[in-house]
Amino acid sequence: MIALIPLFPLLGFVINASLGRRLPKAISGGVAMAVMVASFAVSVMSVWDLAALPAAERTIEQTVYTWIASGDFILDLTLRLDPLAAVMILVVTGVGALIHIYSTAYMHDEVDSEFARYFSYLNLFAAFMLVLVLGANFLVLFVGWEGVGLCSYLLIGFWFRKKAAADAGKKAFVVNRIGDYAFVLGMLLLLVRFGTLDFQRLASIVAAIPPENGVFGALSIATLLLFIGATGKSAQIPLYTWLPDAMEGPTPVSALIHAATMVTAGVYMIGRNAVLFGHAPETMLIVAIVGALTALMAGTIGLVQNDIKRVLAYSTVSQLGLMFVAMGMGAFGAGIFHLYTHAFFKALLFLGSGAVIHALHGEQDIRNMGGLKRYLPVTYWTFLIGSLAIAGVPGLAGFFSKDEILYETFRAGHWILWTMAAITSFLTATYMFRLVFLTFHGERRRDPGSGIRDPGSDLMPQMSRHSGSPIPDPGSRVPSHDVHDHAAHDSHLHDAPPAMALALIVLAVGSAVAGYVGVPHALGGHNALAEWLAPSFQPPTTVASAPVAGGLQASGEEALAENAGLELTLMTVSSAIAIVGIAVAAFVWLRRRELADALAARFAGAYRLLLNKYYVDELYDATVVEPIRLGSQEGLWRGIDVGVIDGAVNGTAALVGAGSGALRRLQTGSVRAYAGSMFIGVVVILGYYLWR
Amino acid sequence: MIPLGHYLIVSAILFAIGAAGVFLRRNLITILLSIEIMLNAVNLSFVAFGRQLGSFDGQIITFFVIAVAAAEAAVGLAIVIGLYRHRESLNPDAFTLLKW
Numbered sequence: 001m002i003a004l005i006p007l008f009p010l011l012g013f014v015i016n017a018s019l020g021r022r023l024p025k026a027i028s029g030g031v032a033m034a035v036m037v038a039s040f041a042v043s044v045m046s047v048w049d050l051a052a053l054p055a056a057e058r059t060i061e062q063t064v065y066t067w068i069a070s071g072d073f074i075l076d077l078t079l080r081l082d083p084l085a086a087v088m089i090l091v092v093t094g095v096g097a098l099i100h101i102y103s104t105a106y107m108h109d110e111v112d113s114e115f116a117r118y119f120s121y122l123n124l125f126a127a128f129m130l131v132l133v134l135g136a137n138f139l140v141l142f143v144g145w146e147g148v149g150l151c152s153y154l155l156i157g158f159w160f161r162k163k164a165a166a167d168a169g170k171k172a173f174v175v176n177r178i179g180d181y182a183f184v185l186g187m188l189l190l191l192v193r194f195g196t197l198d199f200q201r202l203a204s205i206v207a208a209i210p211p212e213n214g215v216f217g218a219l220s221i222a223t224l225l226l227f228i229g230a231t232g233k234s235a236q237i238p239l240y241t242w243l244p245d246a247m248e249g250p251t252p253v254s255a256l257i258h259a260a261t262m263v264t265a266g267v268y269m270i271g272r273n274a275v276l277f278g279h280a281p282e283t284m285l286i287v288a289i290v291g292a293l294t295a296l297m298a299g300t301i302g303l304v305q306n307d308i309k310r311v312l313a314y315s316t317v318s319q320l321g322l323m324f325v326a327m328g329m330g331a332f333g334a335g336i337f338h339l340y341t342h343a344f345f346k347a348l349l350f351l352g353s354g355a356v357i358h359a360l361h362g363e364q365d366i367r368n369m370g371g372l373k374r375y376l377p378v379t380y381w382t383f384l385i386g387s388l389a390i391a392g393v394p395g396l397a398g399f400f401s402k403d404e405i406l407y408e409t410f411r412a413g414h415w416i417l418w419t420m421a422a423i424t425s426f427l428t429a430t431y432m433f434r435l436v437f438l439t440f441h442g443e444r445r446r447d448p449g450s451g452i453r454d455p456g457s458d459l460m461p462q463m464s465r466h467s468g469s470p471i472p473d474p475g476s477r478v479p480s481h482d483v484h485d486h487a488a489h490d491s492h493l494h495d496a497p498p499a500m501a502l503a504l505i506v507l508a509v510g511s512a513v514a515g516y517v518g519v520p521h522a523l524g525g526h527n528a529l530a531e532w533l534a535p536s537f538q539p540p541t542t543v544a545s546a547p548v549a550g551g552l553q554a555s556g557e558e559a560l561a562e563n564a565g566l567e568l569t570l571m572t573v574s575s576a577i578a579i580v581g582i583a584v585a586a587f588v589w590l591r592r593r594e595l596a597d598a599l600a601a602r603f604a605g606a607y608r609l610l611l612n613k614y615y616v617d618e619l620y621d622a623t624v625v626e627p628i629r630l631g632s633q634e635g636l637w638r639g640i641d642v643g644v645i646d647g648a649v650n651g652t653a654a655l656v657g658a659g660s661g662a663l664r665r666l667q668t669g670s671v672r673a674y675a676g677s678m679f680i681g682v683v684v685i686l687g688y689y690l691w692r
Numbered sequence: 693m694i695p696l697g698h699y700l701i702v703s704a705i706l707f708a709i710g711a712a713g714v715f716l717r718r719n720l721i722t723i724l725l726s727i728e729i730m731l732n733a734v735n736l737s738f739v740a741f742g743r744q745l746g747s748f749d750g751q752i753i754t755f756f757v758i759a760v761a762a763a764e765a766a767v768g769l770a771i772v773i774g775l776y777r778h779r780e781s782l783n784p785d786a787f788t789l790l791k792w
Contacts (some may be wrong), residue, residue: 669789672714675715679715
């Protein structure tokens with residue numbers, strides 16, 4: 001039955017891709033929505049069945065067919081539902097279905113065929129993501145892994161007539177390809193070393209050997225390669241640059257990529273191979289360090305960006321970094337927990353930003369927003385809930401999951417990483433509320449130049465608009481008479497239409513309550529999610545045996561109980577961090593807007609560095625893209641292709657041509673010349689025989 | 693009796709004259725005539741060899757050559773007339789289209 005879960009969206013894709021052109025929007029959108037809802041229903045039923053099994057044997061397997069049988073190597077196309085996959089499919093189908101519903105309203109301005117194309121991609125995306133999380137071996141996972149890469153390319157470049165969108169799609173594809181290359185290498189190394197690609201069998205084999213402590217062996221290299229693949233998909237240093245550019249796609253696509261699918265793949269992959277990673281402590285440490293660096297870096301960039309979606313994009317990168325910190329600490333349960341809560345509030349925030357952009361006809365610059373609370377109440381309140389959740393305010397989803405990551409990091413003794421994660425939390429709260437205050441509070445500001453701009457227009461026009469002043473200021477305000485001028489226009493601002501509002505409200509409820517499946521013991525709760533997930537992070541046969549190295553989640557109730565005091569303290573600290581972050585944002589961007597400008601002017605260098613995203617894109621351009629381009633153009637194209645290959649072909653032709661040119665002179669066409677040559681020939685032959 | 697060598701020398705001289713005519717003259721009809729001279733030079737050597745060897749083979753071949761030469765002259769002259777109508781020239785150098 002679990003094969004139906006990815007098959008439903010695939011069916012939707014087939015229908016919309018083949019017939020969509022002729023279908024009206026209501027039907028093509030309806031089909032896309034219906035298959036997602038059906039897939040969600042099947043997922044719920046499957047998970048229900050799974051939960052009915054005893055904890056130790058919670059796997060449902062379905063072998064669709066034998067894919068590869070070559071000598072000893074047999075690989076089945078097998079889907080396996082286990083607790084980890086259960087969480088993932090519920091997130092993918094649940095949040096995915098909401099995004100589909102939302103999209104029917106958001107994309108309504110497209111023509112019928114484009115509308116169907118959009119939904120066919122969206123369905124395909126969900127189908128591949130479901131294959132990815134349900135795959136029982138690396139190769140099936142890889143099918144989904146590549147599939148979501150393809151779909152992200154198609155969807156980011158959906159408005160491909162706009163160059164920025166086409167470029168962003170290409171960038172996402174190419175950057176992902178780099179990671180995928182490493183992923184394939186890691187996969188092959190595992191196959192060569194252990195002879196199987198099945199997750200459970202790999203886990204059993206690896207569980208039997210000691211962890212590679214202090215030695216950087218094959219397992220460490222393999223997991224490291226897999227992790228490089230994960231940095232591509234999950235947008236971590238050094239391959240994160242594609243994600244902020246992915247904003248060129250339609251906003252619901254950003255929500256889908258950032259919340260339910262794609263970027264979670266890397267985190268999921270590490271969770272899926274918890275035993276492997278657990279046996280490679282060096283890799284784990286690298287994972288954690290990369291995660292923490294990414295979290296901090298993206299958090300600081302998010303603080304100064306002016307594009308509403310870009311801020312959210314950097315916040316995703318930052319939150320993914322936190323997930324990787326958790327993974328690197330061996331707290332796989334905490335990482336997946338954050339993934340799960342993040343799916344709710346990040347989808348909510350993106351859809352909320354989409355509603356804002358929709359209402360403002362494509363305006364994305366938060367400097368031209370403000371005061372929208374009055375016009376867009378549904379969007380405002382849901383967005384606020386999402387922001388509170390991501391900031392980690394106690395009681396909402398983000399609080400529980402983020403707190404667990406911080407706690408696990410602290411418990412593992414990595415206080416530097418803990419400090420980085422804590423600073424990231426602070427930054428998260430600050431930049432999210434900067435976004436809230438600049439967008440919804442204060443007075444209505446608008447772009448003094450053009451009234452309406454293309455959706456997805458980048459930082460560039462903003463930069464150029466401010467070219468007169470040395471530093472673009474985030475809190476710049478237009479004189480107040482402007483507000484009155486446009487008051488009439490603002491009355492046309494409309495809040496989210498019903499389909500969009502529905503998705504927003506459901507996700508807001510989710511953001512509020514999703515965390516309660518993992519209430520920590522310290523609060524007298526019962527960490528149901530961690531317990532549910534625990535079997536997935538252990539080798540299949542030895543569920544009852546000692547926890548694998550790396551400090552697994554289910555390390556006993558008593559250990560947790562004795563740390564309750566510590567956990568409570570940390571919880572207080574992280575709550576305080578969130579609230580202080582919000583307070584700072586409120587003070588700077590709500591109360592004393594000029595302070596932000598003053599700070600920006602004061603630390604102009606740092607500000608510009610952050611605004612330009614640490615110049616990482618430029619750095620990659622100079623160190624990787626440009627050399628490759630030059631090497632390809634001058635070396636491979638002009639040198640090898642034109643010079644050597646074409647040279648050889650053209651040279652042969654020229655040689656034959658020149659030879660023929662010389663020889664054709666013999667063909668004079670004169671009868672007497674022919675007769676003469678014949679005569680001379682006869683004389684020579686006869687002479688030869690005579691004088692011999 | 694005249695020795696064989698004399699016949700062959702005459703035949704060689706006639707053949708050389710005919711060949712020179714083919715290569716040097718610029719009139720197609722003259723060239724055809726020169727070819728006839730070459731053919732007859734060959735005829736002469738055939739007959740001489742036949743007589744020397746006491747066989748009739750040489751004479752038989754000569755009859756064949758004469759017959760073929762007659763046919764050749766007929767076809768050759770027809771072509772020459774055709775060429776003349778086409779180009780109003782009998783210079784073989786004018787007909788060099790069949791090249792390159």
